Amino acid sequence: MPGTLAAGTPRVGLGGSRWCTAGRWGEGVRLDHVDVLIVGAGLSGIGAACHLRRRCRDKTFAILEARGRIGGTWDLFRYPGVRSDSDMFTLGYSFRPWTDPQAIAEGDSICRYIRETAREHGVAEHIRFHHRVVRAEWSSEHARWTVEAQRTDTSGSVVLTCSFLFVCAGYYRYDEGYTPQFRGTERFTGQIVHPQQWPDDLDYARKRVVVIGSGATAVTLVPALAEKAAHVTMLQRSPSYVLSLPTQDAVADFLRRRLPPTVAYPIARWKNALLATLAFQLSRRAPGVMKSLLRKGATAQLPDGYDVDTHFRPRYNPWDQRLCLVPDGDLFQAIRSGRVSVVTDHIETFTEHGIRLASGTALEADLVVTATGLNLLAIGGMTLRVAGAEVDLGHTVAYKGMMLSGVPNFALTLGYTNASWTLKADLVSEYVCRLLNHMDQRGYQVCTPLAPDTPQREPIIDLQSGYVLRSVAVLPKQGPTAPWRLHQNYPRDVLLMRHGSLEDESMRFTRTPAAVRAVDTALAGSPTIGT
Numbered sequence: 125m126p127g128t129l130a131a132g133t134p135r136v137g138l139g140g141s142r143w144c145t146a147g148r149w150g151e152g153v154r155l156d157h158v159d160v161l162i163v164g165a166g167l168s169g170i171g172a173a174c175h176l177r178r179r180c181r182d183k184t185f186a187i188l189e190a191r192g193r194i195g196g197t198w199d200l201f202r203y204p205g206v207r208s209d210s211d212m213f214t215l216g217y218s219f220r221p222w223t224d225p226q227a228i229a230e231g232d233s234i235c236r237y238i239r240e241t242a243r244e245h246g247v248a249e250h251i252r253f254h255h256r257v258v259r260a261e262w263s264s265e266h267a268r269w270t271v272e273a274q275r276t277d278t279s280g281s282v283v284l285t286c287s288f289l290f291v292c293a294g295y296y297r298y299d300e301g302y303t304p305q306f307r308g309t310e311r312f313t314g315q316i317v318h319p320q321q322w323p324d325d326l327d328y329a330r331k332r333v334v335v336i337g338s339g340a341t342a343v344t345l346v347p348a349l350a351e352k353a354a355h356v357t358m359l360q361r362s363p364s365y366v367l368s369l370p371t372q373d374a375v376a377d378f379l380r381r382r383l384p385p386t387v388a389y390p391i392a393r394w395k396n397a398l399l400a401t402l403a404f405q406l407s408r409r410a411p412g413v414m415k416s417l418l419r420k421g422a423t424a425q426l427p428d429g430y431d432v433d434t435h436f437r438p439r440y441n442p443w444d445q446r447l448c449l450v451p452d453g454d455l456f457q458a459i460r461s462g463r464v465s466v467v468t469d470h471i472e473t474f475t476e477h478g479i480r481l482a483s484g485t486a487l488e489a490d491l492v493v494t495a496t497g498l499n500l501l502a503i504g505g506m507t508l509r510v511a512g513a514e515v516d517l518g519h520t521v522a523y524k525g526m527m528l529s530g531v532p533n534f535a536l537t538l539g540y541t542n543a544s545w546t547l548k549a550d551l552v553s554e555y556v557c558r559l560l561n562h563m564d565q566r567g568y569q570v571c572t573p574l575a576p577d578t579p580q581r582e583p584i585i586d587l588q589s590g591y592v593l594r595s596v597a598v599l600p601k602q603g604p605t606a607p608w609r610l611h612q613n614y615p616r617d618v619l620l621m622r623h624g625s626l627e628d629e630s631m632r633f634t635r636t637p638a639a640v641r642a643v644d645t646a647l648a649g650s651p652t653i654g655t
């Protein structure tokens with residue numbers, strides 16, 4: 125039977141094992157137990173573990189990671205030029221200054237930063253690699269999750285229990301990116317590659333390359349490929365907003381020259397977080413002003429007479445989809461140099477030697493890169509069971525953007541879409557630590573967000589991007605007002621999550637039946653008040 129612990133199933137060696145009865149996992153089976161189980165050793169999972177080490181020193185924890193390495197996104201993506209598209213003062217952790225000179229950093233440096241953080245904070249040894257978590261079942265009686273992970277290096281599976289499940293599994297499928305169905309691909313004699321599966325030995329020197337897409341990955345790849353390729357064409361169905369920012373942050377550099385990192389870093393971080401918030405608010409409140417600023421910025425960097433409106437004026441408002449950032453205007457420079465051209469058109473079919481467009485134009489290519497996006501995946505594809513029934517994520521509502529209605533002792537990390545991921549990830553981890561400490565102080569074992577009583581629901585990610593719209597039905601929702609509303613606003617979230625009350629009418633704290641019995645027994649044996 126799936127989910128039942130078979131005789132001889134290996135257990136994760138975590139220390140601190142306890143006996144428990146875990147219902148359908150097998151009565152009386154001895155399962156290893158941790159207080160907090162983190163799923164994923166990417167930027168968020170490592171950050172979560174560091175926060176736990178710093179703020180909840182007595183808690184036992186483990187990290188289960190499906191892959192064989194730390195880093196998640198920053199280890200997976202290997203295409204040329206891979207880099208952050210937000211500054212590292214806000215993509216870095218609040219507790220560990222980013223000290224490299226580059227504010228917009230390459231994938232390798234980000235990965236190194238994550239690995240070094242894990243080592244410095246003593247969390248690396250708590251990671252169990254090659255463990256993909258596939259399901260978790262909640263027991264109200266014992267106030268714990270029983271979690272099953274499949275080994276990705278062997279065919280085995282392991283089962284363990286935890287009191288709190290903290291999912292930091294990112295937001296997309298790792299096994300394959302999104303590629304739309306294009307006609308005629310079988311006829312194409314060149315190579316087709318998705319950036320998520322970039323072959324190590326792919327030689328694109330002196331080749332004619334077409335990159336399909338206009339998002340962050342496309343604008344990163346295009347100038348990088350153009351350094352060696354014969355020519356690169358960025359083929360887009362519709363344009364995105366593209367904003368040029370300096371690779372180095374002059375204000376942060378000034379501060380770093382004069383102040384110790386522990387002082388300069390938080391100032392630079394707040395400065396950039398506030399600027400991002402301002403830019404987003406301006407886009408929402410005065411989209412016309414923002415559109416005009418972005419258009420002026422692009423025009424100034426493109427060749428004279430360039431058709432800016434066809435290729436760089438989107439039909440949507442800024443921040444209805446993610447803004448694309450290009451460091452030091454590298455994309456515009458590559459266009460100016462003639463090594464890159466942008467074509468805005470629809471693909472009719474692949475041909476033997478390239479792509480024929482709806483306009484009739486033929487693009488010749490040796491290599492086609494489909495920078496067409498990701499497949500969203502909530503909570504790492506695992507299933508949750510509560511009260512004997514599978515949780516339908518699409519029907520849950522996110523409490524403070526990090527817990528799910530009706531799901532006890534559970535949190536997930538979903539970063540900002542309009543600012544750096546880590547700004548929110550840090551706040552989520554801090555909140556989980558506060559919550560755990562609060563529960564310990566008050567003698568609670570269980571915390572469960574209760575669904576809001578208004579029927580109004582909206583998607584948790586409020587972007588109009590294709591990859592979001594394709595998955596809206598299966599993602600958790602947000603409600604109309606706090607604490608169910610996601611404001612995507614860092615200063616506001618700092619107040620709510622770092623300083624706000626942990627107890628409100630939407631969160632139910634309880635004790636397990638066993639804990640209640642223990643308290644009753646203790647009270648029965650002690651003198652009553654007033655005697």
Ligand SMILES: Cc1cc2nc3c(=O)[nH]c(=O)nc-3n(C[C@H](O)[C@H](O)[C@H](O)COP(=O)(O)OP(=O)(O)OC[C@H]3O[C@@H](n4cnc5c(N)ncnc54)[C@H](O)[C@@H]3O)c2cc1C
Pocket residue numbers: 163164165166167168169188189190191194195196197198201207208209210215255256257258292293294295296298341503504505506537539543544545546
């Ligand atoms: C190419 C690219 C560039 C980006 N650039 C930026 C940027 O500049 N700024 C920004 O803010 N955001 C950016 N993002 C978003 C980015 O994903 C986040 O910044 C951040 O890396 C997310 O970290 P994470 O740890 O939450 O998720 P991930 O990096 O996706 O890591 C998740 C980890 O969980 C593991 N995992 C998943 N499911 C399971 C499971 N069931 N069991 C066990 N382990 C599991 C994965 O193997 C992985 O190691 C970018 C995303 C991409 C794809």
